[in-house]
Amino acid sequence: MARRNAHPGKKEDTASRRLQAMELRKAGKNYRAIGKELGISEAQAHRDVATVVKSITKLSTETALEHQALELERLEMAMAAIAPQVQKGYLQAIDRWLRLCESRRKLLGIDAPAKQEINSNTAISLSKHNYSNMDAEELSRLYMTKLQNASEN
Structure with a gap:
């Protein structure tokens, strides 16, 4: 048998009260004043505002x-x-790959921010390697190693 709600509209009343409490809090009222205005205790006013803030935070996090x-x-x-x-060793593609990897790491928060100085006169030579058997990750590591070595000189 379906259970009937003993207090029809109570959820809506509670939600409305919570939103009113939040609006009053945003307007600068303290919890005692909110409780008095809404006919609830100071503690309930605090719980109502906290519930709304928690819901907003959860929604923001999900978004x-x-x-x-x-x-x-x-x-x-x-x-x-x-x-x-x-994988064919095209340097422009490797450079773009590294930038995409950097964006991905930043987005995921993997890398700590680091200050790097790159001299525009630095030349990187990768011509001594056979790229045909290397996957993209190996190419990225190779390129980064060469870049680091060149920036140290």
Whole structure:
């Protein structure tokens, strides 16, 4: 048998009261004043505001995670598109790959911020390597090693 709600409209009343409490808090009222105005205790006014803040925080976090997932999908799509050129050793593609990797690491919070200085006169030679048997990750590591070595000189 279906259970009937003993207090029809109570959820709506509670939600409305919580929103009113939040509006009063945003207007600068303290919890005692909110409680008095809404006919509830100071503690209940605090719980109502805290519940609304928690809901907003949860929604914001979920939205941020959705945006992060979408951005990761876009980065992975771009990486998949240039992977063949990277594996063939095309330097422009490798450079783009590294930038995409950097964006991905930043988005995921993997790398700590680091200050790097690159001299525009630095030349990097990768011509001594056979790229045909290397995957994109190996190429990225090789390129980064060469870049670091060149910036140290």
